[in-house]
Amino acid sequence: MxxxxxxxxxxxxxxxxxxxxxxxxxxxxxxxxxxxxxxxxxxxxxxxxxxxxxxxxxxxxxxxxxxxxxxxxxxxxxxxxxxxxxxxxxxxxxxxxxxRLDELRRTRSDRAETYFRDVAASWDGIRSLHVDEAEVEQALLKLVPQRKVHDLLDLGTGTGRMLQLLAPRAEQATGVDRSREMLAIARARLDEAGLRHCVVRQADMARLPFDDASFDLIVCHMALHYAEAPPEIVAEAARVLRPGGTLLLIDFAPHDRDVLQREHAHRWLGFEPASLARWCRDAGLHPLPPATLAGGELTVTVLRADRRAELNFSDDARELRVGH
Structure with a gap:
């Protein structure tokens, strides 16, 4: 009362x-x-x-x-x-x-898209090196638990694409990124899509501003290769993952395209799938065999890890082997 x-x-x-x-x-x-x-x-x-x-x-x-x-x-x-x-x-x-709010949102959207156009050429150059993003997203969706997700977290959300993709599966969704410019793009696109149950916040993936066990599903899509210490990102994700929750890691397999380090701020030239799985186990998670998506010069790895080994995984999650 x-x-x-x-x-x-x-x-x-x-x-x-x-x-x-x-x-x-x-x-x-x-x-x-x-x-x-x-x-x-x-x-x-x-x-x-x-x-x-x-x-x-x-x-x-x-x-x-x-x-x-x-x-x-x-x-x-x-x-x-x-x-x-x-x-x-x-x-x-x-x-x-x-x-007046509609006009403000149009101004926001125009400003965000102007920034994105300035960096779009470099993004398109990276995209051309690996399998089509639609195929990556399809593989990711096959690994998302079929049950309704209460709380979703997207690490390194960038333009908010993962939030848009997974919004229908979640009651609440949060994206974090260190770049205010990228958050402006994400916020404008979420506004345009009417996804009011999605929110973005400025935060460091290595020091998340959330309590332990706050999320049911966590996605880290093409963000680990920017991190100074990727195992710490996985451990931090595991900290805020609820029992029965799922972590999805999507990143490049090892490659020799050092131009990505010189010109695109990549800290790491991809990761061995076995390393991703080991970091998950070290954080107390139970990884499934990874999927690999080959096409172009770069191979993409998609890995699912769960908080508990006794979860009933779907056949798609157990058997997915794309590119083999």
Whole structure:
């Protein structure tokens, strides 16, 4: 009763209802909210703090910036969703706010795509060296557990492609990356796809800002070769993986294309599948035999590892051998 009353009291103010409506549609900074609502930053900051203290909004820190979004977890989350559903769709103030938000999102998307175009040539060059990405994604999907995933984590999310691919399988999904530019692209693309159950955060894969056993499924897609100490990334992933959970590793097999180190910041020239499996075992996980995807100059390895050996694996997960 106290939590409900606190949440209702926090929301019972016109500006705070407008903030809830906006943050239900996009992750927004205080600066962006100032532009959208035309109110001072100190005033909006006070409103945001009240809503966060009542559990109606989440605050996501990203370096020097903080993004606000409608609460996804906790006792305030269902109340926040009910309040949003109760807002009148024909209210002129909310409609005007929404129109300004649409313009802001278009500006965000254009800015993100401009950055991506600047680096797209190098990405396309790397893609041309290995098997088509659609084949990699198909192999990955075959290894994803068939049961519904409650909490998904994508390590080194980049443009958020894995979040988009796996969003239908998860109730909540989080992507982490150190690059604010890549997170901007991911955020814009998730917004465009309407995937409000997906969120991105700036974080180091080696020091994840999550409690132990927080996720059911963790994906690390083409990110290990950037890491200084890949075994530490696997161990950190295992730390936040729940019992019965699954870790999927997708990366290059060993190769000699040192141009990727010189020009594309790759720290490692691929990994032996046996090394990936050993790091998983050292972290307390139980790896399945890896799949290898050969096509082009680079071979891609896809490996699934589970928290418990007694899980009932699907036949596809046991038998997948692509490229052999």
């Amino acid at each position: 106290d939590e409900l009353l606190s949440a209702l009291k926090a929301a019972a103010e016109p500006t705070r209802l407008r903030l809830l409506a906006l943050c239900a549609r996009a992750d927004l900074t205080v600066t962006e909210l100032v532009k959208l609502l035309g109110q001072s930053q100190p005033r909006l900051s006070r409103h945001l703090k009240l809503l966060a203290d009542a559990g109606l909004l989440d605050r996501l820190q990203e370096g020097a910036f903080a993004y606000w979004r409608l609460a996804q977890r906790g006792p305030g989350a269902p109340i926040a969703r009910q309040l949003i559903e109760a807002l009148p769709s024909d209210d002129p103030v909310l409609i005007a706010d929404g129109n």
